Amino acid sequence: MVIGRGSDRTRCVLQVLEGLGPIWWPNEPSRVFDRIARVHLACVVLADDLTDEPVGELLTRLRELHPVLPIFVVTDANDVADAVQAMRLGATAAVELPPSAGLREYVIQALQ
Numbered sequence: 001m002v003i004g005r006g007s008d009r010t011r012c013v014l015q016v017l018e019g020l021g022p023i024w025w026p027n028e029p030s031r032v033f034d035r036i037a038r039v040h041l042a043c044v045v046l047a048d049d050l051t052d053e054p055v056g057e058l059l060t061r062l063r064e065l066h067p068v069l070p071i072f073v074v075t076d077a078n079d080v081a082d083a084v085q086a087m088r089l090g091a092t093a094a095v096e097l098p099p100s101a102g103l104r105e106y107v108i109q110a111l112q
Contacts, residue, residue, distance in 0.1 A: 002045045009097060010047040013074055016104055017045070021111065032058065036065065043070040043110035045103070046091075056089055063090030070110040072103060 002013055002025045010025070017023055024035060046059060062071055073086035073094050083094035095103045 002047055007047070009074060012098055013045055013047040013103070016100065017107060020104070020107055033061070033065075036062075041066075041069060043072065043092075043107055045107070046071065046073045046086075056085070059086065059089045059091060070106070072106050074103070 002010065002017065002023055014023065014025065024039075044062060046055060059071065059073065062069065070092045071090065073082075073091040075082040075086065075094050075096055077096045077098075079096075083096075086094045093106055095106070
């Protein structure tokens with residue numbers, strides 16, 4: 001699952017993950033928890049900026065509900081503060097923009 005709005009960041013993430021299998025991209029983050037209750041997820045990629053308060057809350061809630069689910073957060077290049085915040089909120093890893101083969105490899109490992 002890729003969680004993000006129609007931003008350039010989200011489009012970059014979707015492009016990197018193309019071909020890895022079914023990717024569900026909710027157009028409203030509030031719909032995430034309905035979906036999670038009904039399907040098995042291999043991992044979650046948060047593509048939005050963590051300064052947006054609901055994204056931080058979303059990450060915290062995801063971690064509370066699914067303690068072992070891999071959650072990857074995409075941060076701006078060289079934004080150490082966002083990466084640190086993501087890890088404090090329970091992210092498995094923070095990946096810098098532009099997302100590269102590193103994000104793809106994380107997702108492939110989660111799918112295995």
